[in-house]
Amino acid sequence: MALRIAFMGSPVFATATLGELVAAGHEIVCVYTREPKPTGRGKKLGKTAVHQMADSFALQVKTPKTLRDAAAQAEFAALKVDLAVVVAYGLILPQEVLSAPMHGCFNLHGSELPRWRGAAPIQRAIMAGDKQTAVQVMQMDEGLDTGDILLSEFLPITEQDTTGSLHDKMMLVGADLMIRAISALQRDALFAKKQPETGITYAKKIAKTETRLNWSLSAKQLDWQIRGLAPSPGAWFEIETAKAKKRIKVLFSEYVNASGKPGEVLDDKLTIAAKQGAVRLITVQPSGGKPMSAEQLFRGGGFNVGDILS
Numbered sequence: 102m103a104l105r106i107a108f109m110g111s112p113v114f115a116t117a118t119l120g121e122l123v124a125a126g127h128e129i130v131c132v133y134t135r136e137p138k139p140t141g142r143g144k145k146l147g148k149t150a151v152h153q154m155a156d157s158f159a160l161q162v163k164t165p166k167t168l169r170d171a172a173a174q175a176e177f178a179a180l181k182v183d184l185a186v187v188v189a190y191g192l193i194l195p196q197e198v199l200s201a202p203m204h205g206c207f208n209l210h211g212s213e214l215p216r217w218r219g220a221a222p223i224q225r226a227i228m229a230g231d232k233q234t235a236v237q238v239m240q241m242d243e244g245l246d247t248g249d250i251l252l253s254e255f256l257p258i259t260e261q262d263t264t265g266s267l268h269d270k271m272m273l274v275g276a277d278l279m280i281r282a283i284s285a286l287q288r289d290a291l292f293a294k295k296q297p298e299t300g301i302t303y304a305k306k307i308a309k310t311e312t313r314l315n316w317s318l319s320a321k322q323l324d325w326q327i328r329g330l331a332p333s334p335g336a337w338f339e340i341e342t343a344k345a346k347k348r349i350k351v352l353f354s355e356y357v358n359a360s361g362k363p364g365e366v367l368d369d370k371l372t373i374a375a376k377q378g379a380v381r382l383i384t385v386q387p388s389g390g391k392p393m394s395a396e397q398l399f400r401g402g403g404f405n406v407g408d409i410l411s
Contacts, residue, residue, distance in 0.1 A: 102287065103125075103126050103127045103128050104127050104128070104182075104183040104184055104283065104287070105127075105128050105130050105180075105181070105182045105183045105184075106122060106127050106128065106129055106130065106182055106183065106184050106185070106186055107129075107130055107131050107132075107133065107177070107180055107182045107184075107185040107186070107202065108122060108129055108131075108132045108133070108151075108155075108185075108186050108188075109132075109133040109134070109185060109186065109187045109188070109190040109192075109194075109206075110132075110133075110134060110151045110186075110187065110188040110189055110190050111134045111135045111149040111150070111151050111152075111189055111190055111191045112149065112150055112151070112189050113150040113272070114188065114189050114211070114268060114271075114272050114275075115150070115151050115188035115189050115190075115209075116150050116151055116154045116272075117272045117273055117275070117276035118186065118188045118209060118275060118276040118279050119132070119151060119154055119155070119188075120154065120276070121276040121277065121279065121280050122186065122279070122280070122283075123158055125280055125283075127283070129155075129158070129160050130161070130180050130182050131160070131161045131162070131163055131180055131182075132151060132152070132155040132160050132161065132162045132163070133162075133163050133164075133165070133177075133190065133192075134148075134149045134151045134152045134155070134162060134163075134164055134190070135149050135164065135190075135191045135192070136164035136165075136166060137149075137152070137164065152164070163176075165192075167192065168192055168193070168194060168195060168198050169193070169195055174195070174197040174198055174201075177198055177201055178197070178201040180201075182201075182202045182203070183202060183203045183204055184202050184203065184204045184205070184206070184207060184283070184286075185198075185201075185202045185205070185206040185207070186206075186207050186209075186279060186283075187206050187207065187208045187209070187241060188208070188209045188275070188279075189209075194206060194241065195243070196243055199241055199242065199243065204286060205240055205241065206240075206241040207238055207239070207240065207241070207251065207279065207282060207283070208238070208239045208240075208241045208246075208248065209236060209237075209238055209239075209275045209278070209279055210222065210236070210237050210239055210246055211223050211234070211235075211236055211268075211271050211275065212225075212226060212234055212235060212237075212304065213233065213234055213235035213237070213253075213255065214235075214237055214239065214246060214250060214296050215246075215247075215296045215297060215298075215300055215301040215302070216231075216300055216301070216302050217234075217302055217303070217304040218245050218246035218247070218301065218302070218303050218304065219245060219246065219303045219304040219305060220304060220305065220306045221304045221305065221306055221307055222234075222304040223264050223267055223268055223271065224264050224304070224307055224329045224330065225302075225304040225305075225329070226258060226267075226304075226329075227258060227262065227263070227264055227267065227325055227328050227329035228325050228326055228329035228330070229325065230321065230322075230325045231258055232257065232258055233255060233256070233257055233258060234255070234256055234258055234267070234271070235253050235254060235255045235256065236253070236254050236256070236271050236274050236275035236278055237250050237251075237252065237253045237254075237278075238250075238251045238252040238253075238278055238279055238282040239251060240293055245303075247296065248296075249293035249294060249295055249296070250293070250294045250295075250296060251282050251285075251291055251292075251293055251294075252278055252281060252282040252285065252291070253278075254274050254275075254277075254278050256270060256271065256274065260324075260355065260356075262328060263328045263329075263331040263332065263352070263353065264328070264329055264330065264331060264332070265331060265332045265333075307330065307334060309334075311326075311330075312330055312334055312335065312336055312337060313336070313337060313338065314326065314327070314336050314337065314338045314351070316338075316363040316364035316373060316374070316375055316376075316410060317363045317364075317375070317376050318375060318376060319375055319376050319377040319378060320356050320357065320374075320375035320376075320377060320378030320379050320380045321356055321377075321378065322375075323336075323354070323375055323380045324354050324355065324356045324380050327351045327352075327353070327354040327380070328353065328354065331351075331352045331353060332352055335350035335351070335352065335386070336350070336351050337349060337350045337351065338351070338410055338411070339410075339411060340403050340404065340410065341411075347387060347388060347403070348387075348388040349385050349386070349387055349388070349398070350385065350386040350387075350388070351382050351384070351385050351386075352383075352384040352385065352386060352392055353382075353383040353384040354380050354381060354382050354383055355380070355381050355383060356378060356379075356380060356381075357372050357378065357379045357380065357381045358378055358379075359372060359374065359378065359379040360374060360378070360379065361374030361379065362374055362409060363375055363376050364409045364410040364411065365407065365408070365409050365410075366404055366405065366406055366407060366408045366409075366410065367379055367406065368406060369396065369399050369400075369406060370382075370395060370396055370399070371385075371395035371396070371398065371399050371404065373410060381395075382395035383395055385398050
């Protein structure tokens with residue numbers, strides 16, 4: 102039997118779940134997403150990825166600035182939905198909204214809770230060198246990702262994973278997980294489990310100060326930083342040219358068991374020494390340019406074996 106669902110989400114990560122809900126035959130009574138924002142050089146208002154998908158399905162869309170005022174809460178309650186499905190929505194849901202649906206609000210979260218509660222769980226997991234993560238369906242409460250866990254799917258974090266690749270895998274696994282959770286709910290076979298009281302960490306938003314590479318860190322830390330920030334906002338370093346300093350974004354790297362002075366260019370493949378070990382740059386992107394191999398960048402000039410990068 103189809104449920105009456107309010108879907109609440111904004112970025113690309115949420116679109117797979119919305120698509121699966123529609124494909125499963127549930128009635129999407131309304132889609133809530135962030136309001137359009139100015140984008141590009143022309144500053145035209147751009148709709149979120151979820152908004153665009155909702156339009157393609159001819160679904161009703163609402164873009165309130167807040168859900169804290171009484172009018173917005175009354176409007177949501179008037180939908181009389183069975184369930185709200187929340188995936189990276191971006192607005193805080195007050196208790197009046199959380200308790201309005203018959204079955205409350207299910208949230209899809211991209212970490213193994215209580216580790217990495219908050220805004221940037223995928224990035225933080227890679228940047229910390231975690232070997233495993235999860236996507237979890239959680240019964241929302243008023244806390245920051247503190248609700249009971251309803252269903253989980255665990256994924257390894259490999260040395261080839263970037264935030265971009267892991268995001269895409271988790272997006273698809275999470276969409277399927279949400280459908281399974283709703284199916285279990287309908288069979289009265291969904292059981293809540295409280296989160297552990299230990300191992301709590303918070304995934305703060307990425308600050309600009311975290312994106313510059315510091316060669317005095319260990320090579321493993323640098324590799325985690327590079328892959329955790331790829332493709333966006335991207336970890337970076339600068340080189341001196343005849344005209345000015347040039348910023349180089351690093352999109353992929355690997356750990357290498359080599360040594361030298363921190364920041365030393367060890368070979369023409371752009372293997373850079375760190376405090377412990379070395380990190381080999383694989384894919385880079387000069388400021389204003391396109392992604393290329395690190396070897397191509399080296400051949401283009403600006404580097405010599407033995408140089409010390411700042």
